[in-house]
Amino acid sequence: MYLEIKNINKKFENFSLNNVSFELEKGDYYIILGVSGSGKSVLMEIISGLINVDSGSIILDGKDITNEKIQKRDIGILFQDFAVFPHMTVRENIAYPLKLRKINKSEINDKVLFLSTELGINHLLDKNVGLLSGGEAQRVALARTLAISPKILLLDEPLSALDIVLRNELRSLLRNLNRNGQTIIHVTHDYEEAVSLANEVAIIQKGEIIQSGKPKIVFQNPKSEFVANFSGIQNFFKAKIYYDEKDAIKKATLENGFEIAISCNEVDCEGNIIVRSENILISEERIDSSAINNFKGLIIDVFPTALGVEIIVDVGVEFYVTVTKSSSRKLDLIQGKEIWISFKATSVQFIS
């Protein structure tokens, strides 16, 4: 393993990181996904050496760097607010780490030119950084970090301060960097970012990594409601699976006793079930179809989303249902209306 984070613990006054462990290979794009205050930024600062750990160890490229000086770790960190030096020009910013390494002037000039060209900011070299746009400042910060040829590049919410166009540009830049072999750890609260960039992902909640692995596997098999919500799955329930002999079908009993027909291999076990909101049908009357799960309920909320309209229906438990705007208009789906929802037993996914 290229980087091994083993049982990191760090206690603060109101917050703690508990037994954080993960590992990654050289060339990985590792994303740590979590909401604000989950400890992801602290974890970045611990890896970079800005914060010391209470216990645990960090092994980079076979070397224990847990107590190594920050200056000697060869780890670059890029912050959300760019942190470019405001009293220096773009050139001086990029050259800063090179000057510290006492590299000769012509080599510094060559490297500054190379990095600024790579990142498309060579026309800005003599500009004061105060005059740069957010995207430009981010590229300057990135060029400055890359100047030290870091073994690992740590990115702390690098895209969140940028508008959508710049975000896409920088995303593709980061992807290219990774393709060229740069190992990256990137923390974010944005699921889209994780899906589009990561080849490994970890979900952090209240200072603990609660699930990690390949993004597709993690998001298709969320082990908790928190992880499910990240990937936009709202219909996530804890359930016990049993075989109902009377109906000759397996059923999932939710915590409040509500029962849902399910098609799965497991039986007599506990786990979680998910029903994707786009797989649920809404009708004004009960419909005859292949769907076994049919429930009558009350619409308790309706709100527009990027894809259409999201309806929350209370049928004994709350289900989120996504419909198109035209369906919503056609069925006159408003708060307080009684409707039927239906979904197939095969649409219910069990996660042990």
Place this chain on the structure above:
Amino acid sequence: MQKFQKFHLILILLGSLVLLFIIAPLLGLFLNTSSAEIFETVKEKEVRDSIWLTIWTSMLATVGFAIIGIPLAYFLAKRKFLFRRLILGIIDIPVVIPHSAAGIAILGFISRDSALGQMAESVGINLVGHPIAISLAMAFVSVPFLINAAIDGFSSVPDRLEKVAMSLGASSAKVFFTISLPLAWRNIVSGLIMMFARGMSEFGAVVIVAYHPMITPVMIFERFGAYGLSYARPVAAIFVFICLLIFIGLRMLTKEKNVSRN
């Protein structure tokens, strides 16, 4: 809207009174002093020496205490530790005590009986009445202006910039000299100017540790006591003029630097 304008009028009126209160006596000082009197006073070597002494002793105090005071300000701005507030309180003490009392305290500190006095004595310097004593008295009453301004300056430098510099390979000292100090410089220069100004205008503490050689504020007091207002006024006018000239010059110089940086 009507009410708003009335309120502005009141603000302008009150503000004008304050400005008048500051400007009028100074203007009176210049208007009541003839050019002949000024000319005669400038010709006096005693006056010229006194003004020069005042300038360089205050400069010495400012430079000397900048070297030891700025690192303290950096430490206080960037580190949270037990007794930090106590230390901040101690720094403000010279501002709140009577300056004559400060002079008495410093006199005890530099007299021949004290450790510092004896050390100076061993190299042939009697601190009492020495320009070094004047500088020390000036520094005592004016150093809070420098330290507080520098603390504000260092506090305004985002920790993140310092952290990034460290991650890029800068040692703590490099971070201080290449990031923190340049970014806090504007506040520090303001503090230096304020300290220098406050040192030059000090009377109470200095008159106790060194009546002679005479700094200009002491000379103004001495001439006023011995010969009256008309004899003291030309010295006062010349000194005020020089003070204003220095401070306007320094302010403009620092402003120019800030403009050229942007």
